[in-house]
Amino acid sequence: MNSKLLRPVSCLIGLAWSCCISLLLVSLIVVLGCATDLGKQQESILKQSNKALEGYFRGEAVEARRSLKQAIGIIEETTLLEPSGHAYLLFVHYSRLYVLEETTGDKAATEVALVKLRYWSLRALELRKYTADSALAELEPFWHPEKIKETVEKADRAFNSGKLPRYAQSS
16 A cells, blocks of 8 residues: 555544543653643543543444534533644544444534544644645545544544444444
């Protein structure tokens, strides 16, 4: 496979891990006694978001959707996270929502989630100092439906002990 195509996918898979790793890093800061009030607030937000995601992994489509939207709401409402990480978490959650909506056949919701995942993935890279052109070049191969689904499934399996979310197992 063309290494130029793998680069954005690798970048995005790495970003999917950021939601897991960010919680671990914030926890490590707390354990080391270096946490500030801001660090504790960020840790609380990430814990709330991860707690909301439990229903995404163990619920049927209705519960998975509700859980994802709750996690998205938690992240969207905060101004306490680092901006590129904030954008990246929204990108990851909207990618999952896109796959869920596409799986359940809701065309309008699928299109809305696709627009939002594209926006937040682009925004995450711009905040990491990519130019708009270079960010688009990196992301465009990923934005194809089959690539989004493949990446989300790979990230979900990594996060969920090798299993897809329950809604995906029953569809």
